[in-house]
Amino acid sequence: TNKVRELRDKADNISHRIGVLSGKDEIKLSEANLIAGQGGRGGPSMQSILQQAFPFYKLEDVDLKGGETEIDEGIVGLIITQPGKELTPKELRRIDQFVMRGRSLLVVAGAANLKSSDSTMKASLNLQGLDKLLTGYGLEVSNDVALDWGRLMRIPMMTQSGNIQWVFLPGIAQVQYLPGISAEQQMLDNSFAAFFRIEEIAFPYPSSVTLHPDKQPEAKLSVVARTSPRTTIASGEGVELRPSADIKPQPPFDQRAIAAVVEGKLKRAMDPPAEADGIEVPATSAADARVLVIASGQFLTNPFARAGQGPDLGPQFAMMGNVGGDEMLQAISQPYAQKYLTTTILALKNTLDWMSGDSDLIAVSAKILGEPNLTYANIQPPNLTETASEEDIKAEVDRVKAARKKTQTSVQWTLTLLLPAVFGMLGIALWQLREKKRSTLSLD
Template identity: 25%
Template sequence: MKKFIEYLKSPKSDIFLFLIAILLLNLVCSRAFFRIDLTGPKSYSLSESSRQVVKNLEQPLSVKVFFTKNLPAPYNTIDQYIRDLLVEYKSAANSNFTAEFFDMDKEENQKIARNYGISQVQIQELKNNEVGFKQVWMALAVSYADRTEIIDGLSSASGLEYTLTQTMSRLISTTSALAGLEGQAKLTLYLTRELEKFNINGLKNLEKTVMQAYKKVNSENMDRIDFETVDPPQEQILELSQKYGIQSLNWKNGETTGTGVLGLVLEYGQDFRLLNVKMARSFFGNVISGTENLEEELSENLKSLVSKPNLIGYVKGHRELEYTGNQQNGADVFNSIISDRYQFKDLNLKEEEIPSGLKSLVINGAKDKFEDSELYKIDQFLMRGGNLIIFDDQFEEVYPQGQNLYYQLPQYQPIDNGLDKILSKYGLSVGKDYVMDENCYVNQDQRSGSTPLYFAPVLQKSGLSKTSPITKNLGYVIMLQNSSINPEEAAKNPETSLTVLAKSSPDSWVLKDNVTAIPQMIRKPSDKSTMESQTLAVLVEGKFESAFDKNPEEANNGDFNFSNHFPKSIQSGKIFLTGSSKITTSQVMDSSGNQPVAMFVRNVVDYMNGETDLCTMRTKGLSLNTLKTKKGISAEFAKYFNQFGLALLVALCGLVTLAKISAKKRAIRERYNPDDKREIKKEAKK
């Protein structure tokens, strides 16, 4: 024992004590551990959106894992990734979250899986130098309340967090619009009682009608809404009208004048929705409108306010791209990639108003001119805090008719849809041109060889915004037949912020005369000094000024006047603008939504609907550093440097480090122990 103690005290025991320390540290870390994610897009960390989904679960949510053990590569890492991911969910969730793993070698567990509608999938397996096939279990069952959804065919860990979070969110929102809500929503009817003196059709029963709708919606949503009617004092009327945009009314009764308000506001936290209850004129006089479908409207606004908006307005009536029934030239693929979370709602602005529950409005490739009344509805939607997603074409491909159709080339005719009337007021303009870029997609054909498509710019990371969640994790994006955008005036507005999402390379130019997208008819400019980067997509956020001084259809009506016009935004809105609708078609976008341009468009939709975290979650691991060089000696050098150069650099750094360490040891020995000949003898032997 004495010798052992002396051994521990001697320098020889250092390695022994070090091994004991490592063993104890491993035992501690097996019970309590932490991870640091050093990747730029946080590829191995749970996103904030995922944390919020499970943070305030009101009912039990369970994830059942049906996964075969000891799978061959590349499937063998998926099981562990799922386990690590569910540990992250568990740490972020409350006590209502559970995860259960089933041993699929047991027959009773296989029966449970089949009861959920899960079946085995076939994978390839390399065994004894032979390729065979194996039937395995690779699925999850997610249950919330009385609903269950299956995630099967998990052949890759890519995008699993996004898929799992989306599934959980969909189950929760389907069960209750107010799932995870902290506190109460508040419904307020602002009504000046003095209006009851006037013969306004529907005003007498207005409070009763609102109360009936409130009780029905409130009972369906766990009594999480408070309601009151407020008769505001005169000194607060102007403030309320400016804050919420509720209708202000002015009247003259004999020698006296008065001012009042009428409006129904739904609030939660700092956000609110103004319902469409207001005074209107009819053939029979003044009437209260907006109460016909009040229950449905209240329910939709509630979902939009406290949950995630599902409906997106899609403007029709101006030969916009159809999103159903035209897979080749329509926006079917656009509809497909967002359909897991959103649904388009057709809107003919000539005949109907924009529902108050909508958060975003899409204008996709409009070719016919908007009337002023339609533009006014779009403008006022933005003033109320709505978001505009605009794919604005400036040219239409027109093919000739007749027998010689096959041999004729299309003509590119300018489009005047009238959107510039409101866009210019917001500081944006779209050029009557096509942007060409030397850094473009190159078509490979056996007959014609390599043909550069200058009208299809390939935007590298340097051409994408590094700060916006929409683009910061994308490695590249392919655009198509884009017109240039001038956002200079928008950049000057102190109440809005401008983000240039996408720009072409410095080797770009614009076609203004004889615009075409026929490769053989496009020539590069002889003077390279005329080339410069062009803006292709922008995002403007904040408060805007209306493009209209008043409602074009508004008129005075004797002694009783009212206005629904918002001269300025009452809530912050967003405008996304790009000069092409082609990126929403199958010409550049895949139906699976995995290509960068599909990610770009989907991220735009999510961002405009407040789903910022989904943008980064979906694009984890997509931030690739693609080569800018495509041919010649530089491309060959880059190829071989990536294959062998990096390894040689690492080896060289190791040799240099080793040489420095040896030199330092020799200098220390010569200075402090010059009589020690052991190292010298060893070196002499060598």
């Protein structure tokens, strides 16, 4: 399918130009941070995978240069990854100006800032000015980290004494689609384009998101990803996020939105400054615009491969492999990549389709993961509360799956046995009617 699309775009001279904000010490899509490097070879990057598998998208760096540079009108969508520097008011107004053209904006950033090759994984909390822009669009990202204890990721590790010890990763939100649950509690909206038919995906160290519909009265705001109800919030100057066997939750618990979208006729997010800055931003968008916030700065990375890799020693030491890296983090990065890397790549590809307005092939891409399941109104949805543990959530999901399997079995046997029996009985009845009419006939 992707090859057909590539040939079509080449024949029709279609170019899908996607801008990626640069110049802010951001997490780059070109970073080799998806798997731990081995044998002196760096792993793949998200950008290299996109270029190889989906060449019909052209990623271009966009350096706003302090707001002096306008974003090219030929760019159909802009991606902002986790910035390491504060965005200036002029830069935020340039982004707002771009969105007001009726364009798409994807923000993959939260409050947690983690340095590459920092095995301590101590996060500083700073939204780098993005909160001023996003709140204007009705999507408020909080200066915190949501720790999900209801869907707790655990990895078995071998200790020096040879024993098995379970290491907890509460900062990884394993967001799962739960069939039959209400929209207000649904963890993953897999009817939304970016997560279409995806059953489960990871959001590393997300921040909580609050919707403000009054900011955008002519647009539609919706949450597309949530944690489980058993989630706590961490805030302060520094948050310890390194995996540990001794971490324990600190109540209160609550379900948190961690990804949200606004679509429609948008109002500008940034008010004009007191002194003119030469940037013209219309009050409302020229056409329907869309903004998607995934409040997880590490969403497009493998956070353990990125934190656990050794420092860059230059090409002369390349054959020595990943020298000085953290062995525990590198070990954790392997099962993480196996479980979530494919769905993360697919989610990004779906998002690019959504940003470019070419969403026709999203359903085709979803077939990589399988066909959709039917829903049954007679099955009681999962009952999730803030006291629900990981085992409780798993039990509710298993109950719904078992009930769905029972219903499917009933439907299967009904179609296999009951319908043929009904047709057989109908045939016998018609045969008897014909015989009865025949017996009443006379030659007179």
